[in-house]
Amino acid sequence: MIDVKNLSKSFGDNLVLDHIDQHIYPGEKVVVIGPSGSGKSTFLRCLNLLEIPTAGTITFDGVEVTDPKADIDKIRQQMGMVFQHFNLFPNMTIRKNITLAPVQTKLMSQAEADDTATTLLKRVGLTEKADAYPAQLSGGQKQRIAIVRALAMKPKLMLFDEPTSALDPEMVGEVLEVMKELAVGGMTMVVVTHEMGFAREVGSRVLFMDEGHVMEEGKPEDIFSRPQNPRLQEFLSKVLH
Amino acid sequence: MGLAQTYELWRELMLQGDASWWQEFFVRFYQAFLENNRWQQYLEGVGTTLLVTAMALILGVVLGVVVAMVRTAHDQQRPGQRNFLLGVINFICKVYVTVIRGTPMMVQILIMGLVIFASSRNFTMVGTLTLGINSGAYVAEIIRGGLMSLDPGQMEAGRSLGLNYLDTMRFIVIPQAFKAILPALGNEFIILLKDTSMISVIGGQELIYFARNILNRTFDAMFPLVGSACIYLVLVLIFTWLQGKLERRLRQSDRR
Numbered sequence: 001m002i003d004v005k006n007l008s009k010s011f012g013d014n015l016v017l018d019h020i021d022q023h024i025y026p027g028e029k030v031v032v033i034g035p036s037g038s039g040k041s042t043f044l045r046c047l048n049l050l051e052i053p054t055a056g057t058i059t060f061d062g063v064e065v066t067d068p069k070a071d072i073d074k075i076r077q078q079m080g081m082v083f084q085h086f087n088l089f090p091n092m093t094i095r096k097n098i099t100l101a102p103v104q105t106k107l108m109s110q111a112e113a114d115d116t117a118t119t120l121l122k123r124v125g126l127t128e129k130a131d132a133y134p135a136q137l138s139g140g141q142k143q144r145i146a147i148v149r150a151l152a153m154k155p156k157l158m159l160f161d162e163p164t165s166a167l168d169p170e171m172v173g174e175v176l177e178v179m180k181e182l183a184v185g186g187m188t189m190v191v192v193t194h195e196m197g198f199a200r201e202v203g204s205r206v207l208f209m210d211e212g213h214v215m216e217e218g219k220p221e222d223i224f225s226r227p228q229n230p231r232l233q234e235f236l237s238k239v240l241h
Numbered sequence: 242m243g244l245a246q247t248y249e250l251w252r253e254l255m256l257q258g259d260a261s262w263w264q265e266f267f268v269r270f271y272q273a274f275l276e277n278n279r280w281q282q283y284l285e286g287v288g289t290t291l292l293v294t295a296m297a298l299i300l301g302v303v304l305g306v307v308v309a310m311v312r313t314a315h316d317q318q319r320p321g322q323r324n325f326l327l328g329v330i331n332f333i334c335k336v337y338v339t340v341i342r343g344t345p346m347m348v349q350i351l352i353m354g355l356v357i358f359a360s361s362r363n364f365t366m367v368g369t370l371t372l373g374i375n376s377g378a379y380v381a382e383i384i385r386g387g388l389m390s391l392d393p394g395q396m397e398a399g400r401s402l403g404l405n406y407l408d409t410m411r412f413i414v415i416p417q418a419f420k421a422i423l424p425a426l427g428n429e430f431i432i433l434l435k436d437t438s439m440i441s442v443i444g445g446q447e448l449i450y451f452a453r454n455i456l457n458r459t460f461d462a463m464f465p466l467v468g469s470a471c472i473y474l475v476l477v478l479i480f481t482w483l484q485g486k487l488e489r490r491l492r493q494s495d496r497r
Binding site: 050052076083088100101105 | 319392394395397398399400401402403404405408412413416417420
């Protein structure tokens with residue numbers, strides 16, 4: 001589904017991603033773990049071109065995303081993204097947050113979008129918040145809305161950039177629950193996270209990144225039970241206690 | 242005994258040096274505002290002042306929005322994909338802001354009135370145009386500051402949903418930026434209102450123009466000038482109050 005070839009990204013002299021090759025298959029749940037500064041968020045943000053790669057190509061469903069002539073808006077409509085800090089639009093109600101993009105990109109009429117919003121809000125148990133503003137929601141609720149907002153575009157792929165890192169501990173569960181349901185539903189997902197439990201339970205493949213490289217990858221059982229790379233062993237010993 | 246007769250009587254006293262201070266005050270007040278229905282001239286001046294302010298404000302905001310959009314769009318381009326035309330327009334905008342902010346308003350008015358539009362007789366319009374162009378440069382920087390101060394995550398969220406740059410600006414960035422810059426915009430509006438007084442140097446017929454005319458008739462500077470100052474102050478107070486109301490209303494909407 002996504003083919004990443006030779007992807008490099010540097011900010012000034014700082015090389016953040018160093019010649020990454022990856023292929024993400026439809027239905028896969030790829031979980032990216034690694035210490036901070038390892039380039040995992042940058043890798044994710046390159047996939048929908050929020051960061052412009054310095055070198056290399058990314059192909060999504062046969063379309064080259066990194067081609068300067070590519071219609072990036074069209075491509076992004078098929079890739080949902082969830083941010084660490086939710087980034088809900090504070091000047092709009094929850095319903096407007098969800099329906100704005102489907103309506104403005106002419107994917108749906110306002111009525112269809114409203115129906116979609118209602119259905120999705122029901123799925124995450126936030127029907128009664130439709131006319132509230134983001135400021136009135138808890139962090140966990142905001143992030144569930146952010147997921148719904150991305151889903152309203154009916155994406156083929158969902159990108160999660162540390163979706164639970166800014167949450168109070170007691171709210172992490174409700175967000176992971178929504179993500180698990182999404183995974184069970186067959187959505188292709190790329191998740192950058194520090195939630196090792198989630199990676200082990202939901203991931204179909206885990207990538208361990210450090211210093212701009214994918215140091216080790218494999219099935220969650222192998223990564224967590226039989227880590228080969230010394231950096232991964234060190235990382236896991238620090239985060240799993 | 243009517244006001245006019247009282248005035249005649251007390252003026253005689255004043256010329257003989259026999260008037261008390263409050264009689265003199267009345268005479269000078271009468272000369273400055275009531276004699277020959279001079280209050281009508283102040284009223285006309287205030288009308289022109291408000292009209293000039295409104296027109297200059299519209300011009301300033303239009304110019305400011307355009308310049309701010311160009312400058313922001315230019316700065317937010319993807320590296321390696323810079324648009325040449327946008328670069329040229331951006332450069333022009335930068336020169337405009339630099340020149341306007343780098344030279345005194347009074348000099349700009351004199352140059353516009355006596356050099357560029359030297360043959361024009363419509364001094365008020367030339368003055369209005371100058372004020373609008375001047376205000377545009379400041380408004381542009383205010384708006385640009387507002388757009389830049391917004392969390393970049395808002396733009397990213399809009400774009401990641403597949404909205405294009407202009408739609409993201411229109412629905413997400415600008416409405417939030419507007420609320421943030423309202424105090425600064427209100428301040429700019431008040432400065433503009435007061436700066437209209439400067440167009441009288443090229444013959445723009447606003448409040449100070451009439452006040453100076455009356456001063457030249459009566460040879461009394463204090464009453465026309467202090468009176469005009471009071472009028473400006475009252476106008477500014479009214480607009481400050483209105484601005485405060487608008488801000489409170491906008492703030493309410495995000496705490497519902």
